[in-house]
Amino acid sequence: MNENDRKFYTIGEVSNLLGISQNTIRYIEKKLSFLKPKKIKGKRYYTQKELKLLRLILHYWKEKGIPLEIIEKLYPEEKLILLIKKELLEILNLLKSR
Numbered sequence: 001m002n003e004n005d006r007k008f009y010t011i012g013e014v015s016n017l018l019g020i021s022q023n024t025i026r027y028i029e030k031k032l033s034f035l036k037p038k039k040i041k042g043k044r045y046y047t048q049k050e051l052k053l054l055r056l057i058l059h060y061w062k063e064k065g066i067p068l069e070i071i072e073k074l075y076p077e078e079k080l081i082l083l084i085k086k087e088l089l090e091i092l093n094l095l096k097s098r
Helices: 011-018 022-031 048-063 068-074 077-096
Strands: 038-040 043-046
Touching: 011 022, 011 043, 011 048, 022 048, 022 068, 043 048, 048 068, 048 077, 068 077
Parallel strands: none
Antiparallel strands: 038 043
């Protein structure tokens, strides 16, 4: 089954897909009020949207060094999208200058 065909992912599956520990995922959830996976009988289930959001969070937190507290303030999604657009424009300008 293709990753895009799935409706829900367990925390273990998300951990494997993103290459991070389950503890890291729980830590991110604790710090970010907007990331709330569905819980059934104590098990977390993540949607495709939450998986994509986690990838985005990891990019800015781990790769760009932006603290989770700042990411929390950048949410709602519109502010994150503005940050992405700004980053893409910088990349485009770098490519044009070559």
